[in-house]
Amino acid sequence: MDNSQPLASELARLTGQAAGGFLTEENASKAVQSLSYVLRDSIPSAAGAGASIINARGRRESAGATDPVVLRADRLQYELGQGPCLSAWAEQRAIIIQDTRQETRWPKWIAAIADLPLRSVLSAPLTTEGRRIGAIKVYSPSPLVFDDHSVFLIERLANPAAVLLGNVRDREATQRLGLQLGEALANRDVISQAQGILIERMHLGSRAALDVMLASSREEGKPLQEVARGIVNGLADG
Structure with a gap:
């Protein structure tokens, strides 16, 4: 069964709300947090998920996570300047880690998460109208759980997610500009x-x-x- 269909519809609904102004009182952090739970439920075998808005310099602007483990793993990426989420954003392609204990990329990040229950990771970029909004990711405490179908699902969800977060980021930027001008x-x-x-x-x-x-x-x-x-x-x- 294609798990992405109902969740893609849910993301489309959230995107419509943003476009219609219903998220005016929401900030980017809340929107990203809500998206994280949608992602966790969309990818089979995912135990946790996160979503990040990343600026042009590769720095996190806002991030959400379904649990403290995911939040810790994400924070380590931003602190160390390396990891699958940042690579997915920079390279504009899906990144899979089949087993963190066998992974040789991002050595500092891999060493830093050694004590966390994370064995498999899947991350995909968020891009809308040529703008790199950020990245989404899912984690599992078990190795070898993500495959090509998992990539298909997360990439299918990435487009409406990018529209949603891009809309929220634009609104927040306008609000910040208004405050600065004031x-x-x-x-x-x-x-x-x-x-x-x-x-x-x-x-x-x-x-x-x-x-x-x-x-x-x-x-x-x-x-x-x-x-x-x-x-x-x-x-x-x-």
Whole structure:
């Protein structure tokens, strides 16, 4: 039986929700976490699963896992900069480890997971519209459990998963940009207020008032906006 069909439909449903805005309150971590459980149930013999959003520099932005063992194995990949998940992302192809005790690739990662109950690993890249979103993976405590059919299943699930996570990542990027712009505008306003206070108190020009704050910023080792906020708050307290 093709186990991928109902789970692909579930991923398509989640993707539709994301496109329709129903995941607005969700962040990428929650979406990735939900995806991990879908993956675990989709691949025969998988005891655990994980999904990761990875940025252009190969660093994890968000990750989810079905259990602490998978989370630990994933974290070790990011810390060591090597492992099947990162290779699947970088090489844009499915990666299989038939038995970690016989594996010679990624020696640092293999040594680091030696005490974990992980013997078989299958990972696949997440790509949508030419963008490398991240990677998904499943694990098993038994060797030799993943085969070509397992690869077929995980690759079939990877496309809707990539659309889902790409949608969530784009939304989060927009939200972060909005927060950054809001913070920048707030900082600009407080700096302008502080300039006005110094102009009035010290009878300075606009540039001279800014120079005073910059000098204080250097001397105190504080960001300019923090110095400005201190001046504004000092006036309010006074």
